[in-house]
Amino acid sequence: MKTEFSLAQLADPDIAEADKILRACVHCGFCTATCPTYVLLGDELDSPRGRIYLIKEMLEKDRPPTAEVVKHIDRCLSCLACMTTCPSGVHYMHLVDQARVRIEKEYSRPLAERALRAVLALVLPRPNLFRASMIMARLARPFAALLPAPEAAAAPGLLRRIKAMLALAPKALPPPGPAGGSVFPAHGERRGRVALLQGCAQQVLAPRINQAAINLLTRHGVEVVLVRDEQCCGALTHHLGQDGDALARARANITVWKKEVEQGGLDAILITASGCGTVIKDYGFMLREDRDYAASAAQISALAKDITEYLSGLELAPSHQKGDVTVAYHSACSLQHGQKITGLPKELLSKNGFVVKDVPESHLCCGSAGTYNILQPDIASRLRDRKIANIATVKPDMIAAGNIGCMVQIAGGTSVPVVHTIELLDWATGGPKPGS
Template structure:
């Protein structure tokens, strides 16, 4: 794709990166076949290729985003299926992230939407605030029926978004998990030492996930540290275009992990929420211009691993006979977009489950997003609901006993449309290697 940025514009590192990304695009359109919004809507401007044209024009002309541009960028899930499909290696992720920052800085959204986005950015990354928000949502859920239902085709308004938020609130909240600063000693001979990302939403909604990871790791000789000064990874605010907040969180985490590594070393920084993992693995890029953090951020990106990547290197001790073990448990594996497209981890989780006694079934249209995508199921509830229903129907076609996924957002989204238990991959691996049976929803 030909670009026409001025030399002054190209002096900006972000514009220079956008120029490189845009020039890699050859207009082939392969991305349209795997883009969830294009599959649903059939609108070229709701495909990666269409959005690339919109972003190019906006950046080249250095103009404020129009309402039409914002509409189509907002509809993007950042699922990155287009990145997997693209034969030219177009890094759409960094391009659309830059567009979101431009929108946040230069576009005046309606007051109600600005308020909602500010609340999401304030509440979701903080576990204490998020827990309080979930309690309030539980109290408000009975009144959701009083809110009018807008037409499905309408541009999402505050009412539909509030209803989506209340629908996602769980019926009950589990007790908090282990406190930050906790260290879990390995059982038997020590094989390694890792930091486990505590997360924000996950530690409120499902602390059992990290507990299963801790149980499995320590049982196989790995010391696990929950770093005290760790923060939200920054993914939630990053995808809302609030770059300042996201980068501040990235710097804080790099500093915290650097200090922890200086004590007794870290073999890896493990992540059980793949949406977080994709961003942490990108810290080196996000902080590339920061002289104080660039080198350490790049090192953190190298240390960061999805939990399945690290577990695959352990000599797992599968328990063949257990009182609560079911023979031939059929598991439908949902491949989270942030894992299969963002981190390029596709077969490994399925291989681990299969090797440890589960019957693993591929889900049809596994490349398509479930509609969770961070805050997408709140901000774009109609599209998110349609994608969830499509995903649930595809899952149902393989008749599973359980559904496994590697991302809490996907788990909550899918569980909202099915009665089949939805669990994390690490919970099943913990169960198979001597841990307790997963708590089923």
């Protein structure tokens, strides 16, 4: 793609990066076939190629974002299926992230939408606030029936989004998991030492996931550390275009993780929420222009691993006779497209005694996508229903996924138990059956 940025514009590192990404695009349109919003809506501007043109026009002419541009960028899930499909290696993720920052800085959204986004950015990254909000949402659930359904397009947008938020709230909250600063020693001879990302939403909604990871790792000789003063990874505010907040959180995490590396040594920083993993692995890029943090950010990104990447290097010891448990494996977008981890989780499950089934249209997003299922509830609901219909065709006993957002989204539309991959691997090697 030909670009026409001025030399003054190209002096900005972000514009220079955008120029490089745009020039890689050859207009082939392969991305349209795998883009969830294009598949659903059939609008070229709701495809990656269409959004690339919109972003190019906005950046190149240095124009404030228009309502039309914002509508189509907001509809992007950042599922990154387009990057898996693209034969030219267009790094769409960094381009759409840059567009979101520009929108956040220069576009004035309606007051109700600004308020909702501000609440999400305030509450979701802070576990104590998030827990309190979930308790309040449970109290408000009886009133949810009075609100229009998320897919009711004729209803006011804010009411549909509130309905979507209430629908995602669990009926009950589990007790909090272990606190930051906790250390879980290896059983027997120590074979490794890792930090385990505590997460924000996950530690409130499903602390059992990290507990399963701790149990499995320590059982196999790996010491696990929950690093004190760790923060949200920054993914939630990053995808809302609030880059100042996201980068501040990245710097804070890099500081405490580097201290842990220097004091006790770490083989890896393990992540059980793949949405977080994709962003942490990108810290090196995000802070590339920060003289104080660039080198440390690259070091931390190199240490970050999805839990399944690390487990593939251990010799797991299955100990339970489970019978033929059929598992539909849902490949989270942030794992398969963002981190290019596709076959590894399925291989681990198969080796440990599960009958693993691929889901038709597995490349399509479930509609969770961080805060997307709240901000775009109508599209998210359609994607969830499509995903669940595809899962139902394989008739699973359980559904496995590697991301808490996907798990909550899918569980909202099916009675089949939705569990994390690590819970199944823990069960196979001596832990409790998920849900028991």
